[in-house]
Every structure is written in C-alpha cells, then in structure tokens.
Amino acid sequence: MKTAVTNVVFAGLGGQGVVKASDIMADAVFRCGHDVKKAEVHGMSQRGGSVSCDVRYGKEVFSPMVPAAQADYLVVLSPDQVDNNRQALRPGGVLITPDLVDATKLENAKSLNVAMLGVLAAKMDVPIEKWKEAIAAALPEKLLETNLRAFETGRHIGARL
Amino acid sequence: MSERKLLNGDEAVAQAALDAGVTLGTGYPGTPSTEILENLDLIGGRAQWAPNEKVALEVGLGAAYAGARVLVTMKHVGVNVAADPLFTATYTGVHGALVLISADDPGMASSQNEQDNRRYALASGCPMLEPSDSQEAYDFVRTAFDISAKWKIPVMLRMTTRVCHSRTVVQAKAKAANVSAPAFVRDIRGKVMIPAYARPAHKLLRQKLGEMAAWNETSELNKVIVGSKDLGIITSAISYMHVREAAPEASVLKLGFTYPLPIERIRQFAAGVTRCVVIEEGDPYLVESIRAAGISVEGKPEMYRYGELNVDRVKRIIAGDVSAEPVPPRGKPPQLCNGCPYRTVYEVLKRLDCIVAGDIGCYTLGVLPPFEAMDTCVCMGASLGVGLGMRHVLPEQEARRVVSIIGDSTFMHTGVNGLIEMTYNPPTTGHVLIILDNGTTAMTGQQEHPATGRTLDHGPTNKFIIEDFCKAAGAKNVDIIDPVSKPAEFEAMLKGRLASNDLSVIIARKPCLLAAGKIREYEKINAEKLASASYCKV
Numbered sequence: 001m002k003t004a005v006t007n008v009v010f011a012g013l014g015g016q017g018v019v020k021a022s023d024i025m026a027d028a029v030f031r032c033g034h035d036v037k038k039a040e041v042h043g044m045s046q047r048g049g050s051v052s053c054d055v056r057y058g059k060e061v062f063s064p065m066v067p068a069a070q071a072d073y074l075v076v077l078s079p080d081q082v083d084n085n086r087q088a089l090r091p092g093g094v095l096i097t098p099d100l101v102d103a104t105k106l107e108n109a110k111s112l113n114v115a116m117l118g119v120l121a122a123k124m125d126v127p128i129e130k131w132k133e134a135i136a137a138a139l140p141e142k143l144l145e146t147n148l149r150a151f152e153t154g155r156h157i158g159a160r161l
Numbered sequence: 162m163s164e165r166k167l168l169n170g171d172e173a174v175a176q177a178a179l180d181a182g183v184t185l186g187t188g189y190p191g192t193p194s195t196e197i198l199e200n201l202d203l204i205g206g207r208a209q210w211a212p213n214e215k216v217a218l219e220v221g222l223g224a225a226y227a228g229a230r231v232l233v234t235m236k237h238v239g240v241n242v243a244a245d246p247l248f249t250a251t252y253t254g255v256h257g258a259l260v261l262i263s264a265d266d267p268g269m270a271s272s273q274n275e276q277d278n279r280r281y282a283l284a285s286g287c288p289m290l291e292p293s294d295s296q297e298a299y300d301f302v303r304t305a306f307d308i309s310a311k312w313k314i315p316v317m318l319r320m321t322t323r324v325c326h327s328r329t330v331v332q333a334k335a336k337a338a339n340v341s342a343p344a345f346v347r348d349i350r351g352k353v354m355i356p357a358y359a360r361p362a363h364k365l366l367r368q369k370l371g372e373m374a375a376w377n378e379t380s381e382l383n384k385v386i387v388g389s390k391d392l393g394i395i396t397s398a399i400s401y402m403h404v405r406e407a408a409p410e411a412s413v414l415k416l417g418f419t420y421p422l423p424i425e426r427i428r429q430f431a432a433g434v435t436r437c438v439v440i441e442e443g444d445p446y447l448v449e450s451i452r453a454a455g456i457s458v459e460g461k462p463e464m465y466r467y468g469e470l471n472v473d474r475v476k477r478i479i480a481g482d483v484s485a486e487p488v489p490p491r492g493k494p495p496q497l498c499n500g501c502p503y504r505t506v507y508e509v510l511k512r513l514d515c516i517v518a519g520d521i522g523c524y525t526l527g528v529l530p531p532f533e534a535m536d537t538c539v540c541m542g543a544s545l546g547v548g549l550g551m552r553h554v555l556p557e558q559e560a561r562r563v564v565s566i567i568g569d570s571t572f573m574h575t576g577v578n579g580l581i582e583m584t585y586n587p588p589t590t591g592h593v594l595i596i597l598d599n600g601t602t603a604m605t606g607q608q609e610h611p612a613t614g615r616t617l618d619h620g621p622t623n624k625f626i627i628e629d630f631c632k633a634a635g636a637k638n639v640d641i642i643d644p645v646s647k648p649a650e651f652e653a654m655l656k657g658r659l660a661s662n663d664l665s666v667i668i669a670r671k672p673c674l675l676a677a678g679k680i681r682e683y684e685k686i687n688a689e690k691l692a693s694a695s696y697c698k699v
Contacts, residue, residue, distance in 0.1 A: 013493060026328055030167045037294070038167075038328040041270040047526060050492025062405040064294075064327035067472040068487070084490035 005058035007066040008120070011085040012077030014048045017113030020138060021075070022053035024117060027134035028126055029057040039064035050081060052088075073123065075116055094123050100157055108143075111150035118154020123161070163333040170324040173295040173331050174232075174262060175200035177302035180333060182340030184229035184257070185209075187217045189574065190605040191236030192271040193325035194264035198234055199608075202618050210608060210617045213541070213574040214239035218246045218261065225255035225315070226352060228343040230306055237265040237278045238540065242575070244281070250315050251286045252362035253352050254369075257343065258309035258316075260302060261287070265321045267442050268469035273521065273540065275468075277443035282317050282420035283450075286366050288373055289317045289420040290382060291398040295329040301417060303334060304382060312369045319419075321442065323399045323469065374421035382417035383426060392479070393434030395427060395447060395458065400440050400470050407475035419447070424454045431456050440478060442470045497526045502671035503597055505644040506566075507532035509652045513659070515564045516555075518548035520576070522568035523604045523673075524597050541571055545579020545594065552588035560590045561659055567594070570602035570610040573625065577634075583664055584635035591662040593655065594636075596627060599673040600680055607676045621687040631666040638665040645671050 008025060012018040019040055026038040034057040041051075054066040071088040075096045082097055089095055096119050103109040114135060121131050132148065139147055168176065174197045178186060186201045186208040188194065198208040211217035214235040221233035235243060240263050247261070263281065266272040282289035290305050292298040298320065305316040350358045377383070392411040396404050401415045414430040416422070431437040431451075438459045439448040448460035461478045464486075470478075474486070497504055507527040510517055511534040519525060519535035520543060528535035537547050548565030555563065567576045576596075583592055602608040609615040614624030631639045638658060644651045651669065658665040672680055 014495065023328070026167060030330065035330060036167060036328070039323060040326050041322065047495035047498060047523065048493070049495030052492075061329075062402040063472050064323060064329065064399075064402065065471050067406075068489075080493070084492050087490065 005056050005061055007071045007090075008055045008073040008075065009052060009066055009071040009085065009088045010055070010075045010077070011050070011052040011081050011088075012113075013081065014051050016051075016077045017110070018051045018077055019053055021077070021113040021117055022055050024114070024131075024134045024138045025120070026055045026057075027137060028130045029055070031130045031133055032126060034058060035061045037061045037064040050084070052085060073120060075120055077113060077116060096120055096123070100161070101154060106150050106153065107146045108150070111147050114147040115150040115154035118151040118156075119158035119161070120154075121151070122155045122158025128155075165330055165332050167328050168295045168299075168331045169196070169326055169328045170292065170295050170298040170320055171196035171326070172200045173298040174234075174302050174318070174320075175204060175206065176331070176333055177299040178232040178260070178306075179204055179206045180336045181303050181306040182230050182337045183232050183306075184343065185221070185224050186232040186234065187211050187220050188234035188262075189214045189217055189239055190570075190602050190608040191239050191264070192605055193266060193320075193322045194234045194236045194239075194262055195605045195608065196325075197232070197262060198617060201232070208617050210610060212611055214243040215245060218243040218250070221259055221261075222246060222250050222255070222315075224343070225257045225259040226253075227345055228257040228341060230258045230310075230340060232260050232262065234262040235264070236272065237263055237276055238272060238274065239263075240278050240281055241276075242541070244285070247281070247287065247315070248285045249354050249359075251366050252354060252359055254313040254365075255309065255315060256313065256346055256348075257341075258306045260305045260309060261315055261317045263317055263319045264325050265319060265443070267321055270322050273538065275443065277446060278317075278319055279419065279446040280444065282319070283446070286370055287315055287317045287420070288312070288370070288418070289319050290417055291319050291419050292324055292417070293398050293401045293415070294324065294327065295331045297417065298324060299331050299333060301382070303337075306337070308373070312373060314366070314369055319398070321399055370421050374423070377418045377421060377423040378426050380418055380423065383423055384415050384417075385430065386413040386415065388412040390433065391435050393430060393437045394440055394479075395430065395437065395451065396440040397447065398442065400442050400475070403470055403472045403475040404440050406472045408479055416447070422447075422450055424451075424456075427451055428454065428456050431458055438479060440470070440475055494529060495526060496529060497523065497532075498674055500674045502599060502643075502645045502669065502674075503527065504532075505648045505651065506595065506597065506669050507534045509644075509648070509655060510534040510564065510566075512652070513655065514562060515659075516551065516559065516562045518544045518551065518563065518565045520544035520567040520571045521604075522571050522597075522602075524566065524568055535566070542567070542575025542579055545576055545583060548594075549579070549583055549586070549588060549592060552590055552592055557590060560588065563592070564655075564659070565592065565594045567596055568603070569596060569598040569600065569612050569627065570608070572596050572627065573610045573612055577630065580631060580634050580636070580666075587664055589662065591664050593658045594666045595655075596666060596668045598627060598668050598670040599676070600670075601673050601676040603673045603676065607673070607679065613680075615683055615687065619683040619687075621691055628666075628668060631668075635664070636666045637663040639668070640666070641668045641670050643671050644669045
C-alpha cells in the first residue's frame with residue numbers, strides 16, 4: 001500500500017542543476033494542491049561537491065528530510081553519485097540514473113536536469129501540465145523551449161522503461 | 162488573503178519583515194542566513210551589507226533607537242562578533258523594534274563549529290523564538306516585531322540550516338498597520354550605559370523578562386498536540402517535525418517562544434504524562450532549563466548532541482538506543498574551481514613549504530588535496546593574529562616560513578584589525594600577509610562588500626581601497642599581482658618577502674571566475690548611472 005507521503009531524492013554534483021530540478025518538482029506537486037516540503041543543504045556544495053535534495057509531498061508532511069531507505073524515487077544526475085546515494089531508496093523504489101539520457105544528444109547538455117525530470121514525470125502520477133507550468137516558472141524565457149523539449153525527450157525515455 | 166507560496170525559511174523571513182513594516186535590513190553574509198537580505202532587497206525592502214556582524218547590529222540598533230523597525234541577519238558565528246553590542250542592547254532596549262536572526266548550522270554543512278546560539282538568548286537576556294518551518298518563520302518574525310515593539314527589547318529568531326533552506330508552504334498575513342515613523346526621543350539614562358545608568362537598566366531588563374515569561378505561559382507561540390498519556394515529548398524548532406513523524410502517537414508540547422520559557426506550562430504538561438522526553442537538536446538547553454525548575458524529564462544520550470537530528474535519530478532517542486549509528490557513504494568533497502586564481506597561490510605555498518595561517522572563505526579549500534597548504538583556520542579574520550603569534554615565538558627559521566592568508570571580504574570583516582596589530586607589534590622576522598582579492602564574497606554566493614565599491618543591490622558606492630589602507634596602516638611593502646598571469650613573479654616576490662624582516666602585504670588580485678562576467682556587467686551599468694546627470698552620488 002502506498003504511504004501517505006511520497007519521497008523523492010535528487011542527487012548529483014554542484015553545478016548540475018540538482019537544486020533547480022528539485023525546485024521544479026516541488027513546485028509541480030505544490031501546484032497540484034499537495035502539502036510539500038523540500039530540503040537541501042547549500043554552501044560548500046557550490047564548489048563541485050556532492051549535492052542532494054529531498055522533496056516530500058502528500059496530505060501533510062512533517063520532517064523535510066527523507067528518512068533513510070524511504071525514497072520512492074531516486075534521481076541521480078552524475079554517474080559517480082549513484083553508489084553513495086543508493087541507500088536512500090526504499091526496497092522496490094524507482095532509481096533513475098544519468099545513463100538513461102544521453103546529454104550530448106540534447107540541444108543543450110545543461111538541460112540534463114530537466115530531461116531527467118521528464119524521465120521521472122513518466123513514472124509519477126503528476127499531471128504533465130503541472131510539470132510544464134513549474135518549468136516555465138523556474139526558467140528564463142530564452143531557455144524555456146529548449147528545456148521543454150529536453151523534458152519531452154526525457155518523458156519518451158521514461159515511457160519506454 | 163494572499164496566495165500560498167512555496168518559500169524557504171530565509172525567503173519567508175524577508176517577506177515577514179517587509180509585511181511587518183521593516184525600515185532597514187542589515188547583516189553580513191553567512192550560510193545559511195545570506196538569502197534573507199538578498200530577498201528583502203528583491204521584494205522591495207531596504208537591505209544592506211555591513212563590513213561585519215558587530216557593525217550590522219550597531220547600525221540596526223541605532224536605527225531602532227531612532228524608532229525604526231529593523232531586521233539584522235547573520236549566521237551563528239556572526240553572533241559571536243555581534244555579541245558585544247548584543248549584551249548591552251538588551252539593557253538599553255529600543256524605541257522601534259529590532260529582530261536579530263541567528264542562523265545556526267547544526268551538523269556544520271558550511272561552518273567551523275556547531276555552537277548552539279540558544280545559549281546567547283539566555284546569556285544576554287534576549288527573548289528568543291524558534292520556528293520549525295517557513296510558515297512559522299513568517300509568523301514568528303511578525304510576532305517577534307510585535308514583542309520587540311511592545312517590550313522595547315531586541316528579539317532573537319533562532320533558525321537552523323534545515324529551516325532556512327527548506328521550502329515549505331507559506332500563507333502571508335495582512336501588512337502591519339500604523340507603523341510609526343522614525344523620530345529621535347532623548348533618553349539619556351536609558352541609552353547611555355555608564356555604570357550608574359546601566360545598574361537600573363539591568364533591573365529593567367530582568368523585569369521585562371519576568372513579564373514576558375508570564376505572557377509566554379498562555380502564548381499561542383507554544384502549542385500542545387494531544388496524544389497518548391504514556392509518552393509526552395517536549396520539543397522545539399525543526400526537531401518538532403521529526404518528532405511528529407517519529408512518534409505520531411505521542412503527546413507533544415511544541416515550544417515556539419523558548420526564552421524566557423513558559424515553565425508552569427511545561428510543568429503541567431510533564432505532570433500529565435507517564436514518560437516525558439525532551440527532544441532538541443544540539444546542546445541540552447531545554448532539558449537543563451526544565452530540570453533546573455525541578456521538573457523531572459528525560460534528555461537525550463550525549464551521542465545525539467552532535468550533528469542534526471532527523472526522524473531516524475529521534476526514533477532512536479525515544480527508544481534509548483545508544484548503539485553505533487550507520488555511517489552514510491561519503492560524497493564528493495567540494496574543491497577550488499578549475500581555473501580559480503587561488504590555485505596558483507596554493508601551489509606556490511606548498512612548494513615553498515610555508516606555514517600557512519588561513520582564514521574563512523572559498524580559499525579554505527586550499528587545506529584539501531591536492532594542495533594541503535593550510536595549517537590553521539579558526540574564525541573570520543584570525544589568519545593575521547594567529548600568523549603573528551606563531552612568528553613571535555617560533556625559532557627564526559620556522560618563523561620565516563609563516564604566512565597569513567585572507568580573502569578580500571574576510572579582510573574587510575575583521576582582517577583590518579589584525580593588520581593594525583601587525584604594524585603595532587611587528588615580529589622580529591617581519592611578516593607576510595597575502596590578501597586573496599577575487600573581488601567578491603565568493604563562498605556565500607558572490608555578495609558585495611566595501612572593497613567592491615558596490616552595495617548589496619550591486620549599485621555604485623564609495624570603494625574601500627585595500628592597498629591604500631595597508632600602506633596607511635604602516636606595511637612597508639604593498640604589492641598587487643595577478644598570480645595567474647605572473648606565477649613566476651608571484652613566487653619570486655613571496656620568496657623575497659619571506660627572506661626579509663619587512664612587514665609585507667601581497668595582494669593577489671584576479672576576479673573569481675564565477676563572478677567575473679557579472680562584475681563586468683555591474684560595472685558597466687554603474688558607470689552609465691554615474692555618468693548620467695540625474696544620478697546624484699552621495
């Protein structure tokens with residue numbers, strides 16, 4: 001049985017857009033009317049170190065941090081960050097790794113974070129228009145179309161998994 | 162009713178301050194507090210960076226003496242710097258209102274210690290509120306301004322990294338009405354703390370705290386979640402959230418106004434449950450205060466004093482589990498960016514086997530491989546004093562290897578005082594100070610400071626000239642060099658200075674790679690502003 005709160009963990013390296021991806025996801029589920037909490041740790045991570053963010057949503061969320069081994073989804077943006085974050089995932093949880101998306105085939109390799117959101121979106125029960133609204137709210141106009149296409153690319157990949 | 166928003170704690174504080182009618186926000190950047198003033202500026206408030214937290218609190222105090230509503234922000238260690246004015250500001254009180262944000266960092270995500278600033282509230286007699294999420298950060302700032310205005314006393318809002326940097330849903334309230342405009346009211350006995358006036362001021366402070374403690378007994382800032390009588394938990398701040406998830410069946414007394422404490426309310430709660438456990442992050446502040454009042458409660462085992470709490474750790478505390486905790490796998494540590502101008506400097510320091518008294522900023526990463534070229538790092542500005550102390554006592558050959566290294570923003574913060582010490586008490590071997598000037602407060606996310614010549618919103622202001630200051634302070638040699646384009650010259654210069662008995666400052670100047678583009682843009686805009694006839698520079 002599904003628990004009352006859905007837990008998603010994003011992980012990667014500073015500069016990859018991990019925080020941005022988690023902000024977009026948190027906004028998407030917020031737009032669905034859920035209670036949402038999102039935790040992150042700033043600071044030294046700006047210098048290329050490991051970064052991870054927790055997004056939790058449901059009817060009522062208390063702690064902003066996902067307890068160990070309770071992530072329903074783990075989205076990792078850097079191949080070398082999979083092993084050290086794997087313990088976040090619950091048994092049977094969904095692991096989304098960066099090898100699923102070939103960043104070099106995206107119009108802009110920096111859209112990897114949004115493409116990974118597309119893969120996640122294909123696996124989650126959140127209306128697509130809410131994702132798109134959240135992406136539009138988070139990104140400047142000039143980057144929007146490229147990122148929406150990256151999101152679609154990710155969704156197609158996710159749908160085939 | 163305003164719309165619901167998903168805000169982090171810092172953004173919620175900024176919004177609340179604006180809605181409370183804040184006249185001025187001031188502070189010094191420091192994770193996790195930095196975004197408060199940046200957001201206050203973004204949403205239309207007046208916000209400015211001070212050179213350090215002591216000056217920020219003093220500016221805030223002056224504004225609040227003059228009747229303004231003021232927000233002063235800093236990280237936990239910043240309160241150490243601001244402690245001098247704080248401990249007397251509670252005696253003088255304020256005419257307007259002053260809310261001091263202390264953003265603590267349990268677990269040290271980005272700090273040199275995990276001090277628990279709830280101790281400051283107790284020690285300085287400063288009333289304190291502790292929010293557990295962004296909604297409470299918003300609500301408590303609004304209430305803190307009211308408490309400050311009512312009792313005419315500075316109020317501390319003690320946040321932590323998780324509250325500052327977690328996004329949760331916030332509903333803002335109506336803006337404060339009838340906020341009085343600043344005006345000077347002469348109050349010599351109340352504001353001039355000579356001993357004769359400070360003695361009654363101290364008694365007045367204790368009287369105010371007594372009144373607040375009585376008010377707090379029925380305050381809505383504290384709440385009870387009715388649950389099982391078998392287990393009662395007294396908690397505050399983020400720990401409350403972990404508690405609700407870890408022990409959904411428990412009765413909970415959630416304290417929001419944590420100094421002065423509502424002791425009778427706590428006594429009543431504890432008496433109504435069979436087992437009463439205090440769950441708090443960091444120091445045993447609540448448990449000690451509650452026990453001192455003669456109330457029998459359980460605390461947490463010492464092992465849970467270290468680091469942040471979370472749902473799993475709270476479960477362990479309730480279960481009395483003191484077995485070893487699982488160690489999470491190590492992530493990739495941060496490092497100096499590729500192309501960072503400081504890389505060259507650390508390569509040279511390593512090659513010359515210097516003894517390096519370091520400081521706080523990006524450049525502290527010079528301690529990690531591949532450089533490992535830093536020997537001490539204590540607090541903001543300490544590189545000078547520590548380097549000088551070593552020079553004074555080490556045998557000459559070792560003393561000659563000692564270098565102090567400090568960033569531009571840290572130099573402005575408290576390095577200037579150390580430089581004055583250097584020329585006042587020069588070691589017999591002289592000394593070498595390297596100022597790493599990358600033109601920004603890089604570590605906290607590229608904030609401005611007095612030596613950038615730009616204000617918090619990146620607009621133009623008077624520029625502090627570091628080299629002129631060093632010369633005026635009496636340093637014999639003051640050189641400016643780009644260590645990236647002239648690495649050999651930099652190395653030769655450092656060698657020469659170390660061999661002499663002079664007091665030398667080497668300013669290694671090259672903009673932060675991440676900030677350089679933005680700096681050029683700001684400078685262009687500011688040059689246009691200054692050139693336009695309508696812009697009047699103060």
